Amino acid sequence: EASGGPAVRRLADWDADRLRDLAADHGTPLYVTDLDRVAQNCVRLRDAFPDAEIRYAVKAHTGRAVLETVRESGIDAECASAGEVRRALDAGFAGERLHYTAVNPPARDLDLVVEWWTAHPELTITVGARDTLDRLAERGFDGRVCVRVNPGIGAGHHEKVRTGAAAKFGVPYDRAADVVADARDDFEVVGVHAHAGSGIHGEDDLAAHRELVARMGDLAREVGDLEYVDVGGGFGVPYHEDDPPLDLDAVAAATREALGDVDAALAVEPGRYVVADAGVLLTAVNTVKPTPDTTVAGVDAGMTDLLRPAMYDAYHAIRNLDADTDGGRGRGPVTVAGPICETGDTFCDGRELSVPERGDLLAVGNAGAYGYEMASTYNSRPRPAEVTLDGDVLRERETLDGVTRLERGGGSE
Numbered sequence: 496e497a498s499g500g501p502a503v504r505r506l507a508d509w510d511a512d513r514l515r516d517l518a519a520d521h522g523t524p525l526y527v528t529d530l531d532r533v534a535q536n537c538v539r540l541r542d543a544f545p546d547a548e549i550r551y552a553v554k555a556h557t558g559r560a561v562l563e564t565v566r567e568s569g570i571d572a573e574c575a576s577a578g579e580v581r582r583a584l585d586a587g588f589a590g591e592r593l594h595y596t597a598v599n600p601p602a603r604d605l606d607l608v609v610e611w612w613t614a615h616p617e618l619t620i621t622v623g624a625r626d627t628l629d630r631l632a633e634r635g636f637d638g639r640v641c642v643r644v645n646p647g648i649g650a651g652h653h654e655k656v657r658t659g660a661a662a663k664f665g666v667p668y669d670r671a672a673d674v675v676a677d678a679r680d681d682f683e684v685v686g687v688h689a690h691a692g693s694g695i696h697g698e699d700d701l702a703a704h705r706e707l708v709a710r711m712g713d714l715a716r717e718v719g720d721l722e723y724v725d726v727g728g729g730f731g732v733p734y735h736e737d738d739p740p741l742d743l744d745a746v747a748a749a750t751r752e753a754l755g756d757v758d759a760a761l762a763v764e765p766g767r768y769v770v771a772d773a774g775v776l777l778t779a780v781n782t783v784k785p786t787p788d789t790t791v792a793g794v795d796a797g798m799t800d801l802l803r804p805a806m807y808d809a810y811h812a813i814r815n816l817d818a819d820t821d822g823g824r825g826r827g828p829v830t831v832a833g834p835i836c837e838t839g840d841t842f843c844d845g846r847e848l849s850v851p852e853r854g855d856l857l858a859v860g861n862a863g864a865y866g867y868e869m870a871s872t873y874n875s876r877p878r879p880a881e882v883t884l885d886g887d888v889l890r891e892r893e894t895l896d897g898v899t900r901l902e903r904g905g906g907s908e
């Protein structure tokens with residue numbers, strides 16, 4: 496029987512020698528993913544929510560090996576686009592384990608998913624607008640539908656990830672029962688859904704989550720005859736070194752209690768929780784520049800590799816793998832900055848760290864969730880490589896030819 500391992504895996508727990516070897520073999524910047532940790536995170540989720548339906552939010556990390564690990568752990572897949580559905584199908588998720596959450600779905604996505612539905616009639620499409628129901632009916636879809644509700648309650652680590660109150664997502668709570676009733680004319684309505692936001696960690700977030708779940712319980716009792724009530728994902732992970740781990744059992748108990756007595760299964764959709772602490776980003780120090788306020792350590796990874804600090808001011812732990820015991824370097828304020836021509840391209844500003852030397856290898860923690868997935872080729876930077884902790888290549892390093900491969904026209908004779 497697989498083990499859930501420790502409640503949290505800190506950056507300090509990674510084996511420095513192993514990470515240095517991987518960087519030497521594969522170069523930097525390099526994502527390292529520990530598939531065993533992915534499996535452990537799945538086990539802890541299963542243990543905390545033994546009778547719930549658990550769906551992994553694929554968007555957090557779409558890598559094939561990660562998806563296969565999740566599938567083997569008995570957890571289903573929640574997909575945000577046709578592309579993610581395609582990846583989940585490729586990774587072997589059967590139709591009944593596939594949930595496509597259609598957010599303002601492009602026509603091409605609906606065309607594809609409805610086409611795949613004919614081969615996988617058990618897949619479920621979650622819709623957040625009456626309009627989407629019409630567009631599905633136009634395409635001949637009459638299968639399993641879940642109605643996404645905007646509960647008017649948001650939570651999460653940053654304004655930009657507080658989904659639950661954003662008008663963009665879900666049908667307004669007051670209209671949800673009507674939309675469910677209408678949808679029942681043409682589809683098999685199997686569930687209702689809401690997602691408060693991402694990075695639920697503190698008491699306030701938990702209170703918001705509880706309120707959302709209670710509202711969804713009320714809705715489920717009102718409309719009746721559902722397979723499940725999906726209360727979204729958002730379970731947080733400790734990004735700061737001294738953040739306590741999320742008490743998953745307490746979250747599960749609070750969720751159950753808030754939901755109350757419903758004749759439907761509970762469903763949850765964690766993304767970050769499954770993969771965040773299973774990944775680190777390795778990056779080499781290329782330039783060290785003392786300034787009056789801080790030492791700038793110029794590294795070879797940037798916001799194109801890991802966008803979260805630039806986009807959400809997200810904190811990620813940073814460890815110097817060549818100076819774990821100081822290495823005689825001394826400590827001081829350090830600004831770890833990438834090679835992108837953007838002021839926001841830093842991983843930390845004036846953080847108290849051991850002062851790096853050129854050639855040092857740094858590890859950035861909790862990079863497994865929304866890390867590689869949000870990588871871009873801005874500044875014509877090839878995307879990084881990704882390997883498992885065992886050294887198997889999961890994604891090759893992109894080449895400059897790869898970056899320009901879609902280019903057409905021009906060219907001098």
Ligand code: LLP
Pocket residue numbers: 552555573596656658690692693694727728729730764765766767768803807864865
């Ligand atoms: N379900 C739905 C409908 C969602 O929209 C999301 C995340 C999840 C589940 C999973 O949330 P999680 O458990 O991973 O917090 N790029 C941002 C996060 C955006 C999440 C969007 N939706 C970040 O790096 O923090």
